[in-house]
Amino acid sequence: MRATMIYGPGDIRVEDRDYPAIKMPGDAVVKVAAACVCGSDLWPYRGVKALSEPSAIGHEFVGVVESVGADVTGLGVGDFVIAPFVDSCGQCPPCQNGVTVACEHIAGWGDTDEHGFFVEGAQGQAVRVPQAEATLVKVPGVTEPDDALTASLLTLSDVMATGHHAAVSANVGPGRSVVVVGDGAVGLCGVLAAKRLGATRIIAMSRHEDRAALAVQLGATDVVAERGDLGVAQVRELLGGVLADSVLECVGTKESMEQALHSTRPGGSLGFVGVPTGGAEIPLRYLFDSNIHVAGGMASARTYIPELLKDVLAGTINPGLVFDSVMALEQAPEAYRAMDERRAIKVLLRP
């Protein structure tokens, strides 16, 4: 089969690889219908995260079950499924608490599972899924989704689940005012998640006209282009002299975290999902003085997918709009370039 490998910074190749096979009774093999490139895939691409050897890459996919191991009874051949961005067992205490990203038997795509077997990356034609029954979510009544539905289902694998996690972590709810820091795919999904959870005032912080327009389409009521103190002043003015009840931090840099903290009212909530880089921090004394709640981190997509899926299937949310580009799998190198150069918000890959 054909699959995407990263050899080093800027070096993405689509290659012939062995077709996956069932290794354990709990496995399934899924033929990938759509995958995509994530902002976090750009870290090794940009050399920010070192690679010791050429690696399979990609962690977001939807597809069709092709085969299952002997222990898999809840999934059948032909089921259309969504894969969260990590797999999980569903049984250990963290999974039982809904924190599947802390699963004691976790495995990542493009890595090895706890039994030492290779797990394919998502940006390829097929993937072996360990702990398949606990990991995969079947899309009921759907076997061949159209392009728009496929795109929305694919966002549940990561970006929409992550935007939702930011909103939940920031205690977004009816009547709360919301600021979203970050206009990438996750930030845009955060806007949509905030609207879905009932926020009536949603301020998207964006300096890019196309992304700001998409934010408005997804539910933003206001756009603030300014950053730093000026940005905070704009938020305060828009909200009638006060700061936001809930702020979603969807970038992860020192600057974005400061922007988020300083946009949150005393006693408000900050949900952060941007992977902390470049000295991002939360000064404890600031939290103490402001009574701001902080929560976030990696989203347990597996936990969130069922409720979000209902709304996608009902047509009440359309997170697939964050894909502004679709390419064939063979074009993966160009997909990475387009995202690296910010010519694309998010690229969907069709194997």
Added chain:
Amino acid sequence: MRATMIYGPGDIRVEDRDYPAIKMPGDAVVKVAAACVCGSDLWPYRGVKALSEPSAIGHEFVGVVESVGADVTGLGVGDFVIAPFVDSCGQCPPCQNGVTVACEHIAGWGDTDEHGFFVEGAQGQAVRVPQAEATLVKVPGVTEPDDALTASLLTLSDVMATGHHAAVSANVGPGRSVVVVGDGAVGLCGVLAAKRLGATRIIAMSRHEDRAALAVQLGATDVVAERGDLGVAQVRELLGGVLADSVLECVGTKESMEQALHSTRPGGSLGFVGVPTGGAEIPLRYLFDSNIHVAGGMASARTYIPELLKDVLAGTINPGLVFDSVMALEQAPEAYRAMDERRAIKVLLRP
């Protein structure tokens, strides 16, 4: 009148001071029935917090209204009242959000109010209370509480409200497992608050037999004397191999914050009320990886007093047990010594 002043590290004096008088129409003058010494009063006493001049001290008191300004209609002469550890207006956006410690017109005891008038410290015979109607909470049906009730009412001024804030910030609720780091008056109140909120398993971390015994009396189901990794291992063992759902940090040091963080399960909640000192921090990456929620800071005692007061008056909670010593106001210097030397958990002062 007689009132307590701090002149410098270790130098507490009870002196003659002017009796307070109404300065603004919203003021009340309260004759203090009981005050007490707070752990935070020990900072200037120990020289940790510098003093530029001799200052009035004390921020926790209950007492009887002696006179009111022309605008005060909800309080009358003779009312027995509880004063939160700061005053607040009740009208500004933070107050409306229940975050009275972020009041835009806040004043502290022993400081000056926004009009520039001196506000007496609580460890004295009488105090002028600015913004009296919004600040003070009347104890209904009580004019001369007995010693036990007086002690419990006095804890609502700060320590019980603060312990409750830690528990609320840590999302304590029915069925949640709880660890309390810190066995001072606030930690002990945190134990009681956790029990009141329905926690069934409450682990108090304490190395002092008397405090541990009191923690058990207040609702702790287990006591862990070990600290560091050993303490975490003990918590994990007591909870059947997992960490706590909710952890209350009631100290504020680097060590106690680490103890608290490392005792919290993935996706659990840490409520912190210990004033951060000595390099206490929350590493953002740790939060990201663990999905731990963090909230806390200064408690908005004014917001919490009404609900806690109901339970004190009903006799279902007895937070006054944290006072293990009662002294006359004139003994304030000895009260500070006893707390500084940890001979007393908390000293109640009777003017």
